Amino acid sequence: MEIGQSARTTSGWLWISTAARLGLAAVWLVAGGLKVGDLAASGRAVNAYDLFPYEVAKVIGAAQPFLEIALGLLLLAGLAVRLSAGISAGLLVIFIAGIISAWARGLQIDCGCFSTGGELGAGQTPQYTWDLVRDAGFLLLAGILLWRPRTRYSIDGVLMGEQ
């Protein structure tokens, strides 16, 4: 009985983790894909946070979309899931801190999360609350994967000889 229940729980988590993995993969692929077409604009979005010198912001803005797409592909394939989830969580914590800092300083910017961001025009209001709730949701997905990195249909599983 006990063994049966524990096996069921494990199998349940396997599916929950698989869904979290694919969800987080989609988040990164979309976020990176929307920015990679205009790297200069991505740099300006980072610059709008007013946290780094312009030259540094440009480098961050250029590297970020590529990193996001790479993380998305890793999660999609299920390769080094725990590490990818850990790096995802780290990035999300940085993004959340950035948004809070922009909010606290009263900056009127688009977070540049799923666009090339920048300052907002007159009459537009920042959506900081929504941005933070959304990022917290993504962080939860990463947390699930950090805790239970084993998933279905993953390269990790194949390499470990589980499937």
Add this chain to the structure above:
Amino acid sequence: MSGNRDKAKAKRVVQEQLARERRRRVTLWTSLGVVVLLVVVGLIGWGVAASQESDKTAGLTTPSVAVDEGTAFAVGTGPVKIDIYEDFICPACGQFEAGAASTIDQLVATDKVTVQYHPIAILDRASSTEYSTRAAAASAAAAQGGKFAEYHKVLFANQPAEGSAGLDDAKLIELGKSVGLTDAAFADAIDKGTYKAWATKVTDTAGARGVNSTPTVMVGGKALESPTAQALIAAVGAAGA
């Protein structure tokens, strides 16, 4: 019997150990691989952006009439300095121009202000033809022909919508003719895209100055929180004109 069971147990223990060993090895190598991959991918991003930038600023021709380190065109000669950063396709810039152009004209005419226009191109993706860059470059050609203020007005009067193809080069030349830019040099500069690299450079300079959105309007170096005609009059008044 008991010997067999022990053997089976020992075998299982060994197998479990081997499996653990395998997991450890796989985790180590995939982790290392992923870290290297991410570093390389980040560097690729940096490299791609740097090469895009150097492509876009290759063959830079700075218009000789440009002021402010060659990044702006001045209108008027008054004591209070106004800096206006605009993108020719930006709807908010169009609204600002519609609401404040006559106020600015008056401030210029009464010799209260010098307006430095910085035509930047941050919305190239809002048109299918990079209208922002082409229009900024065309305004530089107009400035060389001595008609920046007039051309600037007519571009905003004919502002294309975001998401459209923008105005084509023929239309940009035609609008120039309508304000008296009839010489071949103007049409030639637009056909050849002479000042497109310059538009990219102006945009980059604006970014380095912390200008990330349009319209950004500064009076005496201080940005207006909400750029309107009233805010402009108040700020110019406060600056002592």
